[in-house]
Amino acid sequence: MTAPRIVVVGAGPAGIMAAREAKRRGAAVTLIDEALRPGGQIYRQGDAALASSGVGLPEELAHKRTVLEAFAEVAEAAEAVDYHSGATAYAVFPGPQLHVALADSSRVFEADALILATGVGERAVPFPGWTLPGVLYAGGVQAIMKAHGVRAGDRVAVVGAGPLIIAVAAQLAEAGAEIACVTLLTPLRVMARRPLGLWAGRGVVREGMAYLRQLRRAGAPVLEGWVPVHAEGAPAVESLCVARHDGAGRPLMGSERRFDVDMVAMNFGFTANSELARMAGAEVRFDSVRGGWVPVRNEFGATAVPGVFVAGDGAALRGAFVAAAEGRIVGAAAVLTAGGKGTAELHQELAAEFTERRSHQAFQDALRPTLDLPSGVWSWATDDTVVCRCEGITQGRLRQAVDEGHVTVNGIKRNTRAGMGWCGGRTCLASVAALAAQGQAGPPAETPPMRPRPLARPVPAGILARREP
Amino acid sequence: MNKTGKIGRRLGGRTGEPFTFIFDDSTIEAWPGESVAAALLAAGQVVLRIAEDGGARGVVCGIGLCWECRCVIDGRPNVRACMTEARAGMRVRRQQGLE
């Protein structure tokens, strides 16, 4: 039998571990990533000329070494993995067949199995002033520290939900920024409801506590149960007003506090990069905390579309440890399935990997309530707040569409042009979905977004025209 | 030159020679390995674009997904500053509306 051809999109923990597992099991593996260096979002590497990749916790840095060693193993092997950096996958067709934009040309990869390990992007909740320069995503601020060794502001507010906020604030303090305030939608102590999960993640919890102590020492106020109200400044951000909320996410009048800042770092969860899976024809289900609309798949990562697998955060947000364990499961399953192995054999063969994934997943389940967004957050934007940044569509215009009876994501998009711009709709999708849900008085699950058409990412026409054989 | 420690908004060490590029009327210093966006942020330049609606915009996601950091780089419009490595002598311009 000839070696199965496995094509992996994404060189983060999930994609790297999947590639290694498939390689070890004798597959011919191609690994595609649009970033210039392997590592994915969390293990992003800077240029060798920048000594900044030490940003992070000891446990995280140890896992990063494991993942990057796995990459080195497959990249330096005799019949190395065919690795393309700076390569953007923009379409999937039946086969599966993957279309990729390289630096100056495009290329089609035919596969026996396609593993999509495309990770997540940050999710925004718009509030007045959120489009001002100097208001950034918190993970992006961290990425700029890790990959480029630059802190994006001097006096900062870090606002959002979940433990990433604490990590980014502490890392900014360490990098010399003054932390004006930190706000968390939900107090982190809600995690204590799942003591077993906390125990499973005790290493990370310990390190998170160290971050909190560091912030306390730096004199940074950590306000739990608070939300952003509005940012002001011209032309860039100069102040942020925050307030306590009513439990449903709506700011309580009279509790406002204003902080002078030159940067706001915000994060309200993540959106799965599921365009390629959806384009392939995979079904999606809605899970707000785990990434919005996420591909439906079985325990081995297989979607119902023959030969199309999904792994890591792009399948459901659960962090780097789960992503790596799952990468191993999916990489192996793709090869074994191509070789005709059945479910029972797969379970037997991958028992250890399943145990590992389950243990990391327990901690992620404990984190879950810190990331839940109550419905009131979607009312932060006022009628003149721009929600779709690419097309300049305001909350008022979107509400008008809903009032006129457009109560599905696709209906609102067609009526307003929201989500039709450069970013492909990823920035405003969660807002539009929330409005659609309010319009229907139902959960957003009932209005999944349209199956995307190529291109998943803007690609210059010249590159599309120059197709390599 | 080989600098270590914190240099303004730069953290960690830098090896290699700093160089400059042009951003509208300013000269921006950068080190090898920095993106255009990172070098601009380090210089305190946060307004990267004037959107079609007249609003000022800057870096948001830092990882190539939001397309808010689009600049005109060496004459080419709609180039993401966060995904472009800074090079000596580059000419970067704030993009005004649709270019």
Ligand SMILES: Cc1cc2nc3c(=O)[nH]c(=O)nc-3n(C[C@H](O)[C@H](O)[C@H](O)COP(=O)(O)OP(=O)(O)OC[C@H]3O[C@@H](n4cnc5c(N)ncnc54)[C@H](O)[C@@H]3O)c2cc1C
């Ligand atoms: C900015 C940011 C910061 C984060 N910080 C943390 C943190 O501090 N701690 C934490 O636990 N988690 C963090 N996360 C969550 C993080 O996604 C996971 O912990 C982990 O990186 C998931 O691994 P993964 O392999 O599933 O995906 P990723 O690591 O995201 O890897 C996906 C890869 O796919 C590539 N890719 C995506 N689409 C395409 C395409 N169409 N064509 C080509 N390549 C593509 C990307 O370039 C990326 O390298 C962060 C996420 C983001 C977005």
Ligand code: FES
């Ligand atoms: S900042 Fe989002 S694409 Fe550059």
